[in-house]
Amino acid sequence: MEKLIVHGGTTLKGSVTISGSKNSSLPILAATLLTKDVCTIRRVPDLSDTNYMTLILAELGAEVERASGVVVVEAKNIKSTAPYELVRKMRASICVLGPLTGRLREAKVSLPGGCVIGDRPVDLHLKGLEGLSAVVTVDGGDIMVDAKAGLKGAVINLMGKHGSTVLGTDNVMMAAVLAEGTTVIEGAAAEPEVEDLANFLIKMGAKIEGAGTSRIVIEGVKELHGAEHTVIPDRIEAGTFLCAGAMMSSGLTLKRVAPEHMKAVLQTLEGCGFPMEIGKDTITIHPNPNAKGFDLTTQVYPGFPTDMQAQFCALACAINDTSTITETIFPQRFMHVAEMKRMGANIDLQGATARIRGVEKLKGAPVMASDLRASAALALAAIKAEGKTDILRLYHIDRGYEHLDDKLSELGADVQRVKE
Ligand code: EPZ
Numbered sequence: 001m002e003k004l005i006v007h008g009g010t011t012l013k014g015s016v017t018i019s020g021s022k023n024s025s026l027p028i029l030a031a032t033l034l035t036k037d038v039c040t041i042r043r044v045p046d047l048s049d050t051n052y053m054t055l056i057l058a059e060l061g062a063e064v065e066r067a068s069g070v071v072v073v074e075a076k077n078i079k080s081t082a083p084y085e086l087v088r089k090m091r092a093s094i095c096v097l098g099p100l101t102g103r104l105r106e107a108k109v110s111l112p113g114g115c116v117i118g119d120r121p122v123d124l125h126l127k128g129l130e131g132l133s134a135v136v137t138v139d140g141g142d143i144m145v146d147a148k149a150g151l152k153g154a155v156i157n158l159m160g161k162h163g164s165t166v167l168g169t170d171n172v173m174m175a176a177v178l179a180e181g182t183t184v185i186e187g188a189a190a191e192p193e194v195e196d197l198a199n200f201l202i203k204m205g206a207k208i209e210g211a212g213t214s215r216i217v218i219e220g221v222k223e224l225h226g227a228e229h230t231v232i233p234d235r236i237e238a239g240t241f242l243c244a245g246a247m248m249s250s251g252l253t254l255k256r257v258a259p260e261h262m263k264a265v266l267q268t269l270e271g272c273g274f275p276m277e278i279g280k281d282t283i284t285i286h287p288n289p290n291a292k293g294f295d296l297t298t299q300v301y302p303g304f305p306t307d308m309q310a311q312f313c314a315l316a317c318a319i320n321d322t323s324t325i326t327e328t329i330f331p332q333r334f335m336h337v338a339e340m341k342r343m344g345a346n347i348d349l350q351g352a353t354a355r356i357r358g359v360e361k362l363k364g365a366p367v368m369a370s371d372l373r374a375s376a377a378l379a380l381a382a383i384k385a386e387g388k389t390d391i392l393r394l395y396h397i398d399r400g401y402e403h404l405d406d407k408l409s410e411l412g413a414d415v416q417r418v419k420e
Pocket residue numbers: 022023024026092119120121122123124125126160161162163164165166167168189193306307329330372373400
């Protein structure tokens with residue numbers, strides 16, 4: 001295991017190029033299973049989650065080649081069972097369920113485990129596939145899908161008690177593209193990553209309208225052909241660096257970003273009074289010693305993203321005001337609070353609402369990474385803090401950020417990756 005040693009108090013400056021989106025890459029890599037032709041996916045970030053996905057594709061029988069950010073997949077002859085020992089390591093592997101069902105009319109994928117941000121049910125995924133006339137059973141920790149009798153288009157509502165489901169929408173869409181007839185997904189997730197997946201499927205010959213809205217209409221086709229695609233920029237990595245720039249920089253520029261995917265985050269930062277210059281694919285942010293606090297509630301897209309919640313917790317610690325954060329998507333997603341309090345943060349957590357009072361100084365301390373976004377938030381707090389911080393279990397950061405420590409040190413942070 002590795003840890004990150006951070007000596008805080010440095011001021012970041014310069015520019016950072018944002019990687020391709022992890023949460024776009026994973027379903028798009030899974031979608032290559034839908035054709036026997038060759039697919040080329042560009043700007044796939046080099047991190048453990050995408051590496052796991054390429055391993056799963058290979059285990060399923062696909063030929064997979066990866067050269068820096070380009071992944072080439074040829075899923076000519078594939079089997080329908082995803083390997084437990086790989087699936088259990090990454091719950092997003094559930095997104096092979098839809099393409100396997102669409103291509104082979106059967107699938108066997110182990111139930112994904114939960115994780116620290118909370119229970120991660122897949123009931124809506126299964127409801128959606130049943131809506132397409134598949135027979136779904138769960139036994140011995142495995143999900144079995146049987147659609148040998150055919151996949152038939154239908155009107156399916158995927159809205160759950162916490163709103164829409166991103167990977168659930170992806171799975172149903174990837175099965176419906178090869179179903180007979182028309183499918184309407186109501187209560188669909190509208191995230192940019194869902195739209196990016198749909199754009200890739202359309203390049204493969206799928207007939208999809210409405211992706212990026214809560215109502216997606218899919219006209220099933222007989223088969224799909226190969227395609228090439230470049231994934232969209234990672235809006236969560238970009239948001240993470242914007243927090244870094246607001247907390248401790250003399251001006252920080254992000255390159256290769258899509259500001260149009262980040263409206264809720266940008267509005268919140270503007271509301272605090274952080275000056276920003278927003279270009280077509282660049283954003284420059286400056287600190288503001290008189291920044292105001294914020295009150296935010298996480299929502300499904302286009303609302304404030306839950307994946308940015310922990311990072312804004314860290315930012316609130318550095319604002320000389322009071323801020324509140326309410327988490328509605330994963331109400332337990334506050335593992336970072338106890339760790340930040342070890343660094344002297346003033347956070348009062350009541351249920352799913354954190355009330356944060358900015359402090360004069362955070363103090364370095366050994367802290368434990370938990371989920372990937374919480375870990376990135378701890379890195380931000382550590383750079384802001386006075387003294388030394390050891391962030392243990394660095395693999396959490398490596399799951400979702402491409403070379404985060406290298407990018408931070410290039411901006412002037414004093415960070416060092418060492419064996420624990
Ligand atoms: C995606 O996860 C992202 N992961 C998550 O990012 C992100 O936090 C989440 O969407 C919400 O935006 C990827 O895209 C790989 P959901 P997903 O299904 O699709 C409930 C990160 O940090 N729900 O949209 O698994 C669920 O419990 C990761 O990069 C059901 O009730 O999340 C949650 O409360 C973490 N039944 C809410 O819906 C279901 O069948 C949203 O979950 C499915 C979900």
